[in-house]
Amino acid sequence: MTGPRMWGLVAEFESPDALLAAAHRVREAGYRRIDACVPFPVEGLTEALGFRPTWLPLLVLTGALLGAAGGFFMQWYAMGVWYPLNVGGRPLNSWPMFIPITFELAVLVGGLTAALGMLALNRLPMPYHPLFNVPRFARATQDRFFLAIDARDARFERGATAELLHGLGAAEVSEVAR
Amino acid sequence: MTTATAPPSGPPPVIGAPHTYTSVTDKIAGIVLTQRTGRGWLFGFMLGLALLGLLALAVTMLLYLGIGIWGVNVPVAWGFAITNFVWWIGIGHAGTLISAILLLLRQEWRQSINRFAEAMTIFAVMCAGLFPILHLGRPQFFYWLTPYPNTMSLWPQFRSPLVWDVFAVSTYFTISLMFWYVGLIPDLATLRDRSQSRIGRVAYGVFALGWRGSARHWQRYEIAYLLLAGLATPLVVSVHTVVSFDFSVAQLPGWHSTIFPPYFVAGAIFSGFAMVIVLAIPLRAAYGLQDLITERHLQNMAKILLVTGLIVAYGYFMEGFMAWYSGNRFERYVQLNRIVGPYGPAYLGCLLCNVALPQLLWLQRVRRSAVALFVVAVFVNIGMWLERFVIVVESLHRDFLPSSWGMYYPTVWDWATLFGSFGIFLTFFFLFIRFIPMISIAEMRMLLEEERGEAAA
Structure with a gap:
């Protein structure tokens, strides 16, 4: 692969419901290094992504x-x-x-x-994160719902993963440069 | 769905116009990022700066000439400074009540007013904190109130309510600031991502700490926010309780009373909600926020004003009743002196503003009218200031021995410091509404999502 190494893929959804459904499906497909970026806490998302409760x-x-x-x-x-x-x-x-x-x-x-x-x-402050390289990602703090899959995930395969995300109704799937 | 089909008698909706995630974001962020600075804002900010100048002058004179420029002297050593302190800190209480207690009670209507109410808390506590320090006489030694290792090998007197106050108020300020800032982080990230200028992106970016809305972050964020609310709830009750201990632990007639803690807390919430109303009504008109701060908010706040006002009225009544019932001639004299003594007009004014006028809120017409509500709230603020003046001055000026009686007359510097403290408040508040979203955008999106969920159900 030429150019910058890839951090992973990010898919954009238009509604929290679409994101929730996609999160469930991606986890069912065996992906574990997944995260969602959303403009407000979506109910049920933590469970859909399989996060453990926090020690806080x-x-x-x-x-x-x-x-x-x-x-x-x-x-x-x-x-x-x-x-x-x-x-x-x-x-x-x-x-x-x-x-x-x-x-x-x-x-x-x-x-x-x-x-x-x-x-x-949360490891904040964290001024840089690869996801910020995606121009459309600016809407994660506004009105769009993103699902990100880390390239280090065991199941990650550039073409197949992108296809899976497309199939889940993502409005757009972008590659995230490191 | 309540918005479309609610009968006219039902409560008005929390969000007025049909909004989407995009439109609430555009609207609230737009006020900060794209709207031009209005004349009204400039006027308000200039007024704030002018008053701040007055405060600077008054404080400079105070530091240069000493506390004698105020009207305080024995027997009335507390005067305006403590009156203003109690008044300002009371105002702060509504912000915490809205942000913490109403959050725990799942009152969703709080979400469009909590941000600026919390800002109000912080600025009010800043104003409040100024007065005891200025009042020390030698303000440069204020740090003697804190426990720190020192060559004199001394500690503060931890058994004194005045030291409790230092801990209560500084904790209150710190926790309010934390609560406010944690609530701000997602919105600062929104502004960072929307800002068209490099300065804006960097400035908001620094304070947004790299927030990207990660679900993992939200998970901890929500827990932290809830825990902060849980901690702030008993805190806010404790702060005015401790403030009331400053009085009620003393043996002075008129101060030595067990009703003080609950009555102070109710009074604080009463005056604080009045201040929220005073701020919210012009703000929503100036920035066209009637669809986010709706009639429902005003009506709910009016109801809280009425309820807390009744508790305060009960406090006044019980003070009088206990003075009579106790059979203590000093207590009886204090109560009588309140009404017919030299400070009688202050007490009667307090009764008029805090007990009589709020009864208008029983009328739905008054609760529904922004103008009427605004007027009542302004009078409540004045009345609550008078209440504190009566508590502080009236009890001090005539205690047990007539030979030690005296009068307190505020000087021009007393008034200058009082009005000057509005300079701090207004300056910060106008900076806040110009540079920080005055309504929590993230929480408005949550509110939309909840309404959508209810509509689907």
């Missing part, structure tokens, strides 16, 4: 618990150990007074984990 909720829970534990520890340590101040014999570990900050830090760390963890797991 567990990460966020861990973050929130760490935030709470760290927040409480900080207050308990500062008020009870580092600089104990006896005010009228009140207990140094006045835990009810530590709850608001404990809660705020749980939310803060949990929320930051949710936002930054999502970006990290």
Whole structure:
């Protein structure tokens, strides 16, 4: 093959339903390195593409618990150990007074984990991706639905895969340069 | 399908005109990318800049001459600064309520107003954050409020509601910003892909972080968005609760009350929705968005305004009732002093704006009229400011001992700082509507898809 090496193929669909049907068929045909690019989350697409559930909720829970534990520890340590101040014999570990900050830090760390963890797991920021080489792909963030098959897929075969995508009602199938 | 066949008595549709994915994208992105800068925008932006200049002047004077240029003194040491702080932060609450709580409650109509309501939250919290810092007297030491390793080996007093406030407000700002930005990423990618200019492509491209709408990304994105909403929901309730602790933990008559947390949260949502209405009505008229921010949105917001207004009215009533029922003469005096004391007009004005006027919203004619709704909302905003003024000043100026009574008169610099804070808000808000899609395009496409699904079913 001359020219730039191929990253894979991308097929353009006009409706989410067409994309969903195509995703099912492509997976049934045995393809595994597939992804879809859509302007909004299409219901059922994750299942159609066979993605596993994400670890993100567990990460966020861990973050929130760490935030709470760290927040409480900080207050308990500062008020009870580092600089104990006896005010009228009140207990140094006045835990009810530590709850608001404990809660705020749980939310803060949990929320930051949710936002930054999502970006990290998605490998964003990612300024370049081969799909951006396809001019029509600009509509993936607007009004068209794309199904991409990676050339490294075991079943990938330039002609046959393109034909399969055409057969699924793709409006256009483009080769993606690397 | 509800759009075509709904009887006239049913609720108006969430999306007015027949839209497609392409047309909503064109319409909303077009406002930012292709529409020419209008005169109205320029006027608003200039007004914002002028007020910002006023704020710069007021703050410079404050830093140069000190806090004595304000009317605050013992016994009223809190004055306008804390009134404005509570008012601004309350306004922010509606943005989070719309974006987080209504998302969890699956209120789909929220999707066309959440973006600018969240922007409003962020800018309002920025305005709010300014006041306690200016009010410190020595604002350069504001970082003493945060726990950091220091040579004095000291910590902030973690048992103080004022320190809780620092944590609550900074967490609130951070989480609101994250929530807003995460929601923006797909739209920034849309703008990147549509922009005709190189500057636009690069600028939007940098902030879009290379988003390409991958289904794998959407999967994590949706979870992250939902979790952020789940975290923001208790957060928003906690913020005004903690703000109310600033008052209710003190022993001052008029402050020391257990009704403060719920009453503050309701008041915050009340004033915030009023502000959303004040912003939404001119915006939809100026940019022709009546098909996306429909009558349904205005009516729903009017209903929320009515409900939260009634909760606030209940709060006022219970304050009075408990003052009488407690048999505490100081509490009774504070309540009486509210009505007939020197600040009586402020309290009566607050009752008029927050309790009497919102009752007009029972009438469908008022809920349906954009102009009437706008007027009621403006008065609610004024009324809520007066409420905070009454809470802050009226309780402080006459406490237990008549020998320690005093009066507070705002100076020209108090007013300049209050109006100047609108400079921050307006400047940022006008920049926002010029450069960022004010309605979430991705969520509008989802809404279309849902409506299509309902139509097929």
